[in-house]
Amino acid sequence: xxxxxxxxxxxxxxxxxxxxxxxxxxxxxxxxxxxxxxxxxxxxxxxxxxxxxxxxxxxxxxxxxxxxxxxxxxxxxxxxxxxxxxxxxxxxxxxxxxxxxxxxxxxxxxxxxxxxxxxxxxxxxxxxxxxxxxxxxxxxxxxxxxxxxxxxxxxxxxxxxxxxxxxxxxxxxxxxxxxxxxxxxxxxxxxxxxxxxxxxxxxxxxxxxxxxxxxxxxxxxxxxxxxxxxxxxxxxxxxxxxxxxxxxx
Amino acid sequence: xxxxxxxxxxxxxxxxxxxxxxxxxxxxxxxxxxxxxxxxxxxxxxxxxxxxxxxxxxxxxxxxxxxxxxxxxxxxxxxxxxxxxxxxxxxxxxxxxxxxxxxxxxxxxxxxxxxxxxxxxxxxxxxxxxxxxxxxxxxxxxxxxxxxxxxxxxxxxxxxxxxxxxxxxxxxxxxxxxxxxxxxxxxxxxxxxxxxxxxxxxxxxxxxxxxxxxxxxxxxxxxxxxxxxxxxxxxxxxxxxxxxxxxxxxxxxxxxxxxxxxxxxxxxxxxxxxxxxxxxxxxxxxxxxxxxxxxxxxxxxxxxxxxxxxxxxxxxxxxxxxxxxxxxxxxxxxxxxxxxxxxxxxxxxxxxxxxxxxxxxxxxxxxxxxxxxxxxxxxxxxxxxxxxxxxxxxxxxxxxxxxxxxxxxxxxxxxxxxxxxxxxxxxxxxxxxxxxxxxxxxxxxxxxxxxxxxxxxxxxxxxxxxxxxxxxxxxxxxxxxxxx
Numbered sequence: 032x033x034x035x036x037x038x039x040x041x042x043x044x045x046x047x048x049x050x051x052x053x054x055x056x057x058x059x060x061x062x063x064x065x066x067x068x069x070x071x072x073x074x075x076x077x078x079x080x081x082x083x084x085x086x087x088x089x090x091x092x093x094x095x096x097x098x099x100x101x102x103x104x105x106x107x108x109x110x111x112x113x114x115x116x117x118x119x120x121x122x123x124x125x126x127x128x129x130x131x132x133x134x135x136x137x138x139x140x141x142x143x144x145x146x147x148x149x150x151x152x153x154x155x156x157x158x159x160x161x162x163x164x165x166x167x168x169x170x171x172x173x174x175x176x177x178x179x180x181x182x183x184x185x186x187x188x189x190x191x192x193x194x195x196x197x198x199x200x201x202x203x204x205x206x207x208x209x210x211x212x213x214x215x216x217x218x219x220x221x222x223x224x225x226x227x228x229x230x231x232x233x234x235x236x237x238x239x240x241x242x243x244x245x246x247x248x249x250x251x252x253x254x255x256x257x258x259x260x261x262x263x264x265x266x267x268x269x270x271x272x273x274x275x276x277x278x279x280x
Numbered sequence: 281x282x283x284x285x286x287x288x289x290x291x292x293x294x295x296x297x298x299x300x301x302x303x304x305x306x307x308x309x310x311x312x313x314x315x316x317x318x319x320x321x322x323x324x325x326x327x328x329x330x331x332x333x334x335x336x337x338x339x340x341x342x343x344x345x346x347x348x349x350x351x352x353x354x355x356x357x358x359x360x361x362x363x364x365x366x367x368x369x370x371x372x373x374x375x376x377x378x379x380x381x382x383x384x385x386x387x388x389x390x391x392x393x394x395x396x397x398x399x400x401x402x403x404x405x406x407x408x409x410x411x412x413x414x415x416x417x418x419x420x421x422x423x424x425x426x427x428x429x430x431x432x433x434x435x436x437x438x439x440x441x442x443x444x445x446x447x448x449x450x451x452x453x454x455x456x457x458x459x460x461x462x463x464x465x466x467x468x469x470x471x472x473x474x475x476x477x478x479x480x481x482x483x484x485x486x487x488x489x490x491x492x493x494x495x496x497x498x499x500x501x502x503x504x505x506x507x508x509x510x511x512x513x514x515x516x517x518x519x520x521x522x523x524x525x526x527x528x529x530x531x532x533x534x535x536x537x538x539x540x541x542x543x544x545x546x547x548x549x550x551x552x553x554x555x556x557x558x559x560x561x562x563x564x565x566x567x568x569x570x571x572x573x574x575x576x577x578x579x580x581x582x583x584x585x586x587x588x589x590x591x592x593x594x595x596x597x598x599x600x601x602x603x604x605x606x607x608x609x610x611x612x613x614x615x616x617x618x619x620x621x622x623x624x625x626x627x628x629x630x631x632x633x634x635x636x637x638x639x640x641x642x643x644x645x646x647x648x649x650x651x652x653x654x655x656x657x658x659x660x661x662x663x664x665x666x667x668x669x670x671x672x673x674x675x676x677x678x679x680x681x682x683x684x685x686x687x688x689x690x691x692x693x694x695x696x697x698x699x700x701x702x703x704x705x706x707x708x709x710x711x712x713x714x715x716x717x718x719x720x721x722x723x724x725x726x727x728x729x730x731x732x733x734x735x736x737x738x739x740x741x742x743x744x745x746x747x748x749x750x751x752x753x754x755x756x757x758x759x760x761x762x763x764x
Binding site for chain 2: 124189
């Protein structure tokens with residue numbers, strides 16, 4: 032069953048085309064890694080999927096709803112909220128709410144959006160914090176947490192909405208190497224548990240190990256897509272080879 | 281260098297010891313009799329000629345007559361009526377003459393010439409308030425008068441009457457018409473010109489009499505003698521009568537005046553600042569706190585609405601909020617209080633306390649909104665993105681995620697603004713609210729001195745603001761977003 036379908040997606044920022052006609056289908060349970068050089072449009076593609084970044088052409092079907100160019104935060108609030116409620120997002124810079132504890136960060140959306148009673152939201156949050164290995168730090172404010180811990184709270188926060196698909200935007204690139212491992216381990220566990228995910232990443236080794244499919248994006252176009260083994264071991268396109276050489280893989 | 285400084289100090293000390301008796305000689309040498317008064321007191325005392333061309337009034341004519349007898353020219357010096365005596369003592373002018381009633385409090389401070397006018401205190405009430413025939417009928421009700429005048433003493437002595445103090449002669453009668461107060465006790469001259477012409481008001485009673493005289497510094501007996509002599513001459517040859525008649529002020533009360541003698545300073549009446557005044561000051565301080573707290577609450581609520589409107593509203597809403605901020609920041613709060621209390625009275629009659637809170641609150645809301653706008657801008661875009669990505673509505677995002685962080689940034693500024701508001705609340709005395717500063721000026725008149733009451737007042741303000749400024753400093757130091 033298809034969870035996300037992207038057709039002919041194009042966006043421009045000013046005069047520059049950031050994405051020029053991207054097609055992508057993601058089935059339930061699939062883990063997709065989007066790789067490519069900096070500035071190739073990976074983050075823009077991911078943010079178009081929940082319309083955090085508007086696009087100029089094409090269609091995105093996600094969670095049973097259709098996103099089109101020219102939608103408006105105010106006018107189309109109902110559709111956008113319906114989509115975002117079912118699409119979890121993890122940011123490169125975590126974006127935890129600094130005025131809330133780890134537990135409150137995870138509880139907030141279930142309380143305010145799903146209108147769960149506090150006890151139920153709290154139970155769910157505690158369970159998820161336990162799942163990302165932070166059961167002990169539920170009462171801590173983000174400033175007291177390491178980058179890796181913050182990102183794990185952010186993952187738990189996104190999971191708390193029980194999303195049909197998780198979007199992870201370079202989840203480890205703001206972390207020093209020591210802390211990357213703990214976040215990648217959590218993402219690996221999610222993949223193993225069957226969570227549908229689209230991960231923008233520079234971690235080639237991680238992509239090879241966890242992703243079912245790798246999409247190579249260069250200059251706003253999908254230049255190659257296939258299983259991790261195929262794309263990363265025997266790249267067919269020169270652009271992929273150049274990129275992989277640059278990443279040292 | 282040191283020698284020269286010492287010489288200068290010695291010179292200054294010598295100057296200070298020059299006897300004041302030659303003040304009259306200096307007055308004659310200068311060729312002017314400088315007399316202090318307040319144009320705001322209005323007709324018929326001293327006021328701007330509405331047809332242009334300078335000051336007119338019966339006191340202007342009297343001053344000219346006196347100066348002529350002294351062989352000099354009269355020179356008017358504008359001075360706030362409340363502070364005529366302190367300014368006289370400072371030497372800003374030679375005499376003060378502006379409807380100054382001879383009261384024990386004033387006699388304890390300065391010397392007076394013989395009187396030039398005898399007046400009665402007139403109680404004015406509303407026509408529809410028919411049963412009032414004297415102060416006794418106004419027990420438990422509000423009676424207005426001018427701060428610092430003889431009627432204040434009469435009202436204090438009247439049991440159960442709540443006194444409301446004004447700074448101008450027009451305002452008490454306006455408030456009487458609007459039911460904000462129930463009576464006005466003022467000199468018959470004022471009542472006749474400003475109160476009784478209003479069709480809804482009537483004269484209820486005459487309560488006590490008094491006289492106007494010219495105040496002179498007690499250490500300048502020669503000036504007192506000369507000015508008093510000139511006044512005696514002006515009275516004796518009928519010129520005073522002519523002046524008063526021209527202004528429709530001549531009546532039977534004036535006939536007996538001629539026989540009165542000048543009054544030297546009465547040292548026995550001097551009164552000091554005692555502990556008995558402390559409860560009054562504390563009451564004033566309490567008023568200051570209550571007004572400030574309520575006004576700040578209003579300012580914070582208004583500031584929130586304005587800042588959100590300016591950042592997230594449509595173009596019209598943004599423009600409206602922007603205009604509000606510019607108007608309220610760009611005009612004096614004193615003016616805003618006047619407009620709110622007196623200007624809007626025909627359509628919206630607020631009581632003084634409400635007007636004070638609303639006026640200060642509306643004004644400070646403009647400042648708060650700018651503070652919160654800066655706070656809103658300081659919250660990273662990633663915060664609202666994360667909230668929207670979780671499916672929160674824009675309103676929930678603002679209320680639960682963005683505003684709490686913005687307010688944390690704004691908190692030290694809020695504490696600072698509250699300190700400023702605490703001090704600005706002294707302005708509400710212009711709309712008859714007696715808060716801490718007003719209590720100070722009232723007491724200063726009572727004890728004939730500004731220094732003591734001023735120090736007590738300053739100490740109380742400091743006691744209120746110091747803890748707040750400490751709090752603001754601590755908040756500034758701890759600007760990290762999360763509590764420890």
